[in-house]
Amino acid sequence: xxxxxxxxxxxxxxxxxxxxxxxxxxxxxxxxxxxxxxxxxxxxxxxxxxxxxxxxxxxxxxxxxxxxxxxxxxxxxxxxxxxxxxxxxxxxxxxxxxxxxxxxxxxxxxxxxxxxxxxxxxxxxxxxxxxxxxxxxxxxxxxxxxxxxxxxxxxxxxxxxxxxxxxx
Amino acid sequence: xxxxxxxxxxxxxxxxxxxxxxxxxxxxxxxxxxxxxxxxxxxxxxxxxxxxxxxxxxxxxxxxxxxxxxxxxxxxxxxxxxxxxxxxxxxxxxxxxxxxxxxxxxxxxxxxxxxxxxxxxxxxxxxxxxxxxxxxxxxxxxxxxxxxxxxxxxxxxxxxxxxxxxxxxxxxxxxxxxxxxxxxxxxxxxxxxxxxxxxxxxxxxxxxxxxxxxxxxxxxxxxxxxxxxxxxxxxxxxxxxxxxxxxxxxxxxxxxxxxxxxxxxxxxxxxxxxxxxxxxxxxxxxxxxxxxxxxxxxxxxxxxxxxxxxxxxxxxxxxxxxxxxxxxxxxxxxxxxxxxxxxxxxxxxxxxxxxxxxxxxxxxxxxxxxxxxxxxxxxxxxxxxxxxxxxxxxxxxxxxxxxxxxxxxxxxxxxxxxxxxxxxxxxxxxxxxxxxxxxxxxxxxxxxxxxxxxxxxxxxxxxxxxxxxxxxxxxxxxxxxxxxxxxxxxxxxxxxxxxxxxxxxxxxxxxxxxxxxxxxxxxxxxxxxxxxxxxxxxxxxxxxxxxxxxxxxxxxxxxxxxxxxxxxxxxxxxxxxxxxxxxxxxxxxxxxxxxxxxxxxxxxxxxxxxxxxxxxxxxxxxxxxxxxxxxxxxxxxxxxxxxxxxxxxxxxxxxxxxxxx
Numbered sequence: 019x020x021x022x023x024x025x026x027x028x029x030x031x032x033x034x035x036x037x038x039x040x041x042x043x044x045x046x047x048x049x050x051x052x053x054x055x056x057x058x059x060x061x062x063x064x065x066x067x068x069x070x071x072x073x074x075x076x077x078x079x080x081x082x083x084x085x086x087x088x089x090x091x092x093x094x095x096x097x098x099x100x101x102x103x104x105x106x107x108x109x110x111x112x113x114x115x116x117x118x119x120x121x122x123x124x125x126x127x128x129x130x131x132x133x134x135x136x137x138x139x140x141x142x143x144x145x146x147x148x149x150x151x152x153x154x155x156x157x158x159x160x161x162x163x164x165x166x167x168x169x170x171x172x173x174x175x176x177x178x179x180x181x182x183x184x185x186x
Numbered sequence: 187x188x189x190x191x192x193x194x195x196x197x198x199x200x201x202x203x204x205x206x207x208x209x210x211x212x213x214x215x216x217x218x219x220x221x222x223x224x225x226x227x228x229x230x231x232x233x234x235x236x237x238x239x240x241x242x243x244x245x246x247x248x249x250x251x252x253x254x255x256x257x258x259x260x261x262x263x264x265x266x267x268x269x270x271x272x273x274x275x276x277x278x279x280x281x282x283x284x285x286x287x288x289x290x291x292x293x294x295x296x297x298x299x300x301x302x303x304x305x306x307x308x309x310x311x312x313x314x315x316x317x318x319x320x321x322x323x324x325x326x327x328x329x330x331x332x333x334x335x336x337x338x339x340x341x342x343x344x345x346x347x348x349x350x351x352x353x354x355x356x357x358x359x360x361x362x363x364x365x366x367x368x369x370x371x372x373x374x375x376x377x378x379x380x381x382x383x384x385x386x387x388x389x390x391x392x393x394x395x396x397x398x399x400x401x402x403x404x405x406x407x408x409x410x411x412x413x414x415x416x417x418x419x420x421x422x423x424x425x426x427x428x429x430x431x432x433x434x435x436x437x438x439x440x441x442x443x444x445x446x447x448x449x450x451x452x453x454x455x456x457x458x459x460x461x462x463x464x465x466x467x468x469x470x471x472x473x474x475x476x477x478x479x480x481x482x483x484x485x486x487x488x489x490x491x492x493x494x495x496x497x498x499x500x501x502x503x504x505x506x507x508x509x510x511x512x513x514x515x516x517x518x519x520x521x522x523x524x525x526x527x528x529x530x531x532x533x534x535x536x537x538x539x540x541x542x543x544x545x546x547x548x549x550x551x552x553x554x555x556x557x558x559x560x561x562x563x564x565x566x567x568x569x570x571x572x573x574x575x576x577x578x579x580x581x582x583x584x585x586x587x588x589x590x591x592x593x594x595x596x597x598x599x600x601x602x603x604x605x606x607x608x609x610x611x612x613x614x615x616x617x618x619x620x621x622x623x624x625x626x627x628x629x630x631x632x633x634x635x636x637x638x639x640x641x642x643x644x645x646x647x648x649x650x651x652x653x654x655x656x657x658x659x660x661x662x663x664x665x666x667x668x669x670x671x672x673x674x675x676x677x678x679x680x681x682x683x684x685x686x687x688x689x690x691x692x693x694x695x696x697x698x699x700x701x702x703x704x705x706x707x708x709x710x711x712x713x714x715x716x717x718x719x720x721x722x723x724x725x726x727x728x729x730x731x732x733x734x735x736x737x738x739x740x741x742x743x744x745x746x747x748x749x750x751x752x753x754x755x756x757x758x759x760x761x762x763x764x765x766x767x768x769x770x771x772x773x774x775x776x777x778x779x780x781x782x783x784x785x786x787x788x789x790x791x792x793x794x795x796x797x798x799x800x801x802x803x804x805x806x807x808x809x810x811x812x813x814x815x816x817x818x819x820x821x822x823x824x825x826x827x828x829x830x831x832x833x834x835x836x837x838x839x840x841x842x843x844x845x846x847x
Contacts, residue, residue: 039528042529043529043534043537046538046541050541050542050545051545053582054545054578054582057549057581057582058548058553060577061573061577061578062552062556062570062574065570065571065573065574066556066557066568066569066574067569067570067571068566068567068568069568069569087569099787099789100789101707101708101789101793101795102706102707102786102795120706121786121795121797122419122706122769122784122786122787122795122797123787124419125419125767125768125769126767
């Protein structure tokens with residue numbers, strides 16, 4: 019609608035050609051898109067959080083202090099609590115890692131349950147959890163554990179709990 | 187018998203929608219003949235689906251466990267409200283709710299769209315019918331809610347206790363209304379592409395629907411956030427979980443659409459982009475509704491997984507979204523028109539708004555889908571958490587917030603940046619002072635928080651400055667100012683109010699993120715602990731059984747810094763039907779801040795783990811969102827939306843904002 023002539027009559031001081039205007043707009047849009055792309059690429063290479071099962075975390079020798087997620091089953095008989103301090107053992111059938119967590123565990127946290135914890139490895143080789151997630155479905159098993167069980171042929175969709183017990 | 191009636195009427199709705207879609211697209215050029223039938227079909231679909239939905243509610247309320255769905259999610263001991271809401275607590279039932287809203291919107295267009303050109307109306311109703319056919323078909327063939335059990339079990343399995351909350355009555359209906367409302371914009375876009383006719387009037391027809399959906403989506407997201415905050419007991423209100431992102435992305439697209447449709451309406455420009463956004467907004471809504479159900483994500487929102495259903499969903503999404511974009515690619519070039527304009531102008535500012543919203547949306551989309559794609563391609567499992575989104579989305583939104591107050595001060599066609607800055611000088615000074623005060627108060631911390639507060643105040647105060655300027659307050663007599671303000675179009679008011687609400691929301695987000703205090707401790711009755719000046723005394727612990735659960739209720743006395751006391755009672759419940767524990771946090775407001783107390787594990791004796799948060803200005807988050815939604819509803823009453831229909835009460839297609847609570 020606004021053409022070169024239209025703009026020229028309205029803004030006599032700044033004579034801006036159609037091409038110049040288009041150039042400014044395209045350059046501006048291009049700059050924002052370039053910045054956005056740079057941000058996304060930087061963030062994706064530095065800010066992603068890896069997910070490991072206990073055996074993977076052991077095999078990969080995750081450096082002390084590196085933030086990651088770990089998913090496994092809380093081993094039967096391993097949960098000890100002292101006030102707000104909790105210690106439990108996570109297992110994926112092939113390896114185990116002791117985890118520490120200070121705070122209130124989710125309502126559905128219990129032994130034999132699949133959980134996901136966020137945190138990092140401590141110098142003593144145990145996992146220091148800053149957050150523990152147990153999903154709000156009593157049959158919840160982390161998807162990665164299910165995939166692992168499927169790989170090994172242990173998965174029994176009709177009776178996930180039995181499959182879990184077998185795995186432990 | 188009643189359930190079979192519901193089953194039958196849903197099947198009938200499916201057939202009618204399928205026929206209407208096929209005939210509509212085949213004969214839309216003969217719209218004079220076909221449109222009356224399409225309108226009748228739209229109303230009929232609504233009545234039939236409403237009947238089907240009603241039979242489900244009837245079965246749930248009467249605890250009819252011969253209905254498999256009621257057996258799985260209902261229980262005779264549940265309070266009436268939860269019997270009703272548990273209809274949509276499952277995948278199957280929530281599909282029926284979704285479809286009910288879809289046909290409601292279709293019927294609204296059919297009834298109130300009389301002033302639309304008949305060919306456009308025919309195409310819109312055909313597209314809606316196609317969507318109805320696709321999703322009723324999906325529901326009937328892969329997720330049938332009407333299946334019966336014989337013999338009927340004596341008792342149901344009850345609704346997941348976490349869902350036995352008023353939140354389930356509020357959050358899904360609001361969110362779905364927001365999601366599904368964008369289907370109308372989508373259908374308008376398809377109609378424009380098929381007919382090849384698109385002009386400023388098209389934007390005027392689409393915008394009210396976009397606005398209505400956006401308001402409901404705003405409320406739906408905010409209520410979902412508050413529900414998770416008080417119910418899940420993790421004290422967080424947003425975690426950049428894929429499902430939260432899935433609801434946030436259509437909101438971003440919808441916000442961009444609202445602004446670009448303005449440019450199209452007023453300047454007949456940005457046509458192709460506006461059509462594109464209309465398609466994107468609904469495509470993202472579909473993603474939000476169905477990504478959750480496809481089994482590719484795991485989240486709080488996951489429904490029971492079923493691989494075949496997941497595949498059908500992905501195929502359906504690919505057909506609808508892929509089809510729309512194919513059509514767009516083929517026809518968009520034919521829509522070419524629209525002009526260039528000065529970079530510094532109202533339309534220039536709106537384009538900047540769209541640029542930042544779209545890039546922010548892209549960042550959220552990448553962060554949400556990248557882990558899924560990476561896992562599908564390489565098998566590596568990663569998650570993308572808040573740091574990613576803060577670094578990308580957060581940084582991209584900062585310049586947008588800086589620019590927002592300038593927008594309303596820009597004239598169409600040619601704005602004057604210097605004059606706008608002069609008129610905003612007061613707001614600039616006020617925001618800088620506030621930022622400085624916060625900086626000093628927070629102990630000269632070099633964090634970004636004072637900057638965030640500064641931006642929030644800038645946006646809010648800038649919106650007020652807009653109203654002050656329009657009313658010439660202080661420059662002319664007060665009653666004259668009042669007359670000017672009262673005479674402003676509602677759309678001008680709603681712009682200022684919406685931007686004000688956004689600023690408030692930003693303040694809440696920044697403050698609750700940066701300055702929350704947390705205490706995790708073990709307490710026995712008689713103990714006292716304190717957190718940022720609030721002292722908490724554990725008085726007693728009692729049994730407090732409810733209708734379908736047993737509970738331990740703690741009693742705490744809170745003494746605030748000024749010496750006032752109040753009693754709060756967090757609970758730990760165990761639901762008897764499913765032996766599932768849940769935590770009911772106790773939350774108490776101190777003006778806009780909240781003290782949040784959660785009762786945890788019981789230790790030796792009567793010692794309990796107790797978690798206490800103090801969240802300064804956290805209520806601003808949800809109040810800000812509600813102010814934005816209110817502004818949207820207010821804008822729907824603007825006179826401009828009624829222009830062109832002097833005789834008919836066309837504005838009655840905008841509902842009363844009764845859902846605003």
